[in-house]
Amino acid sequence: MGLLDIFRARNKPTAHLAKERLQILIAHERSQGEHGESDYLPRLKNDLLEVIRKYVVVDDRAVQVQIERHDGMDMLELNIVLPEKKPSAIDKD
Amino acid sequence: MGLLDIFRARNKPTAHLAKERLQILIAHERSQGEHGESDYLPRLKNDLLEVIRKYVVVDDRAVQVQIERHDGMDMLELNIVLPEKKPSAIDKD
Numbered sequence: 751m752g753l754l755d756i757f758r759a760r761n762k763p764t765a766h767l768a769k770e771r772l773q774i775l776i777a778h779e780r781s782q783g784e785h786g787e788s789d790y791l792p793r794l795k796n797d798l799l800e801v802i803r804k805y806v807v808v809d810d811r812a813v814q815v816q817i818e819r820h821d822g823m824d825m826l827e828l829n830i831v832l833p834e835k836k837p838s839a840i841d842k843d
Numbered sequence: 844m845g846l847l848d849i850f851r852a853r854n855k856p857t858a859h860l861a862k863e864r865l866q867i868l869i870a871h872e873r874s875q876g877e878h879g880e881s882d883y884l885p886r887l888k889n890d891l892l893e894v895i896r897k898y899v900v901v902d903d904r905a906v907q908v909q910i911e912r913h914d915g916m917d918m919l920e921l922n923i924v925l926p927e928k929k930p931s932a933i934d935k936d
Contacts, residue, residue: 775868781927790898797897801890805883806871834874 772806774798774828781822791817791826798828807833863925865899867891871917884910884919891921900926 776791776798795815802808814829869884869891888908895901907922 770874771872773868773870773872775866777866779864779866781863794894794898797894798891801887801894804890805887 770832772830772832776826778824779822791824795826795828809833865895865923865925867921869919873915884917888919888921902926
């Protein structure tokens with residue numbers, strides 16, 4: 751089962767959904783025996799937000815961040831509630 | 844159940860894992876009645892890869908991309924197999 755299937759199962763058609771939101775999940779899975787520090791995830795988070803801001807309006811206060819670390823896997827989740835009004839003026843290069 | 848729980852359940856401790864990999868999932872959930880085009884996901888994909896390359900070496904051939912669109916939800920998944928040798932020289936601004 752692919753990640754998208756899981757995601758789809760979790761995010762059932764949202765008839766109840768009031769807000770638009772953007773969810774971002776990053777997982778760095780290390781190979782066996784590798785105990786490196788992929789400490790770049792928090793920094794990557796900021797860069798990702800910057801990139802995403804090219805496309806949608808993101809209020810810092812509307813961003814929830816979760817970082818988890820387990821054996822061999824670092825995970826970063828961003829949950830962003832998007833503003834109701836769509837900024838049609840935002841354009842991409 | 845949070846997204847991280849699902850992700851964790853799916854990515855069990857990977858004793859068998861041979862390669863390092865990076866997985867990125869982005870889901871844009873639209874609010875009810877909103878049938879907008881969040882057509883930025885394919886473009887966002889390229890920007891994401893650029894950002895990720897600041898931190899890890901990514902071979903274009905090692906990137907799998909999936910984009911799905913369902914009622915009210917657009918999803919973009921990137922699966923990246925990272926090279927075995929760790930480039931210690933890569934540094935962030």
